[in-house]
Amino acid sequence: MRVWPTIFVGQVVDVYHAGEGRDAMRSDLLAQINTDDLLHNYRALRACCRPGVKLCAPLKADAYGHSMAIVAPVLYEAGADMAAVATLFEAIELRDLGWDRPILVLGNVLGVADAAERGERLGVIEDHRLSITIADGGVVDYLSRQRLGAPIDVHLKVDTGMGRMGVVSENAAEVLGQILRTPQIRLAGVYSHFATADFEDVSVAERQVRVFRKFLDEVRAELPGHVIRHLANSAATIALPGAHLDMVRPGLALYGYYPSRHMRGQIDLRPILRVVTHLTAVKDLPTGHGVGYGRTFVTSRPTRLGIIPAGYSDGFLRMLSNNMIVGTALGDAPVVGRVSMDQLALDLTELSGVGVGDEVVLLDNNQDRPNGVEEAARRLGTISYEVTCLLGRRIDRVRVGKSCAGYRPLAARS
Secondary structure: HHHHHHOOOOOEEEEEOOHHHHHHHHOOOOEEHHHHHHHHHHHHHHHHHOOOOOEEEEHHHHHHOOOHHHHHHHHHHOOOOEEEOHHHHHHHHHHHHOOOOOOEEEOOOOOOOOOOHHHHHHHHHHEEEEEEEOOOOHHHHHHHHHOOOOEEEEEEEEEEEOOOOEEEEEHHHHHHHHHHHOOEEEEEEEEEOOOOOOOOOHHHHHHHHHHHHHHHHOOOOOOOHHHHHHHOOOHHHOOOOOOOEEEOOOOOOOOOOOOHHHHHOOOOOOOEEEEEEEOOOOEEOOOOOOOOHHHHHEOOEEEEEEEOOHHHHHOHHHHHHOOOOEEOOOOEEEEEEEOOOEEEEEOOOOOOOOOOOEEEEEEEOOOOOOOEEEHHHHHOOHHHHHEEEEEEEEEEEEEEEEHHHOOOOOOOOO
């Protein structure tokens, strides 16, 4: 029986199995990850697909900031067919956690000039049985000159309109032929990525689907039967069934966030993240007193001020200065003054019963709250992905949910 270990990317603590020593002393900042809601989201996204469609779970950026060590066991036992990461370091971490299913590395990790570095990376790919992305013919040419113990699985990425990484569709057939002629590699997949699938106007996304399908039709006779064709991100998994093909890759939606507000009625997603801290100080200030660097907030009345141990080092950016609401047991409180590296201030004047040690909810898992992830993203002028990915290393990720203890060990396998 393999056990998923605790790792330190921020400390991961099981709330039902906290031990002695380090586990017994919690950080001032906790990111509570609800495994029940993660499982709900996985099942809801599976239900969007026809039977037989595989699901690849994107776990890059420490599972979008939610902790790979917490998220991966849930999705593994739920039946995720594959995982996707961005870097070799992330792939190594996932293998060390016990993930023995395919791992697709989305980055062009062999796209480096230094020969020694390239060789080192190739060794990691071999040792950890990783599937890599082919985004240009140069990498195929490099692999064709190597002596490998066994063929490496590769996925050809086709640029159908994203304009980022990938072989432009007009040249993709040539690179595909190059792959199929190279015995050192095995074509395991062909994929592309959407640029605008989250828009209400899906005309551009549908054009990408047509470009990808046209390419697949052109090379149909050459594609081995085992090759997985995949294109759909979260938005396309929810709203574009014609893009599901053999496998979907829903990232943001697994964690409970909608790719766009207009999708809220199309699927029931539950945010799995709740970030909490506590008041470390409460003080009274007179009228006319400045708060924080630059005196961007000056009290206009006698003010009861609260301090919490969170700041831009933890992912609560300076742009949230005088521009954020947090929650307490007795009501909401505005952030006042500049957000510092390690602290921020709250106006508690209307909340006289709140004191030192009381819980403060920085990010709520209720999407309709003024401190939900989507609302924080709106205030920052960004997207939900960035809010969760920015959560800092000082924040302890903790498992919560009725079934959280059930995801520690994997089932025994031969």
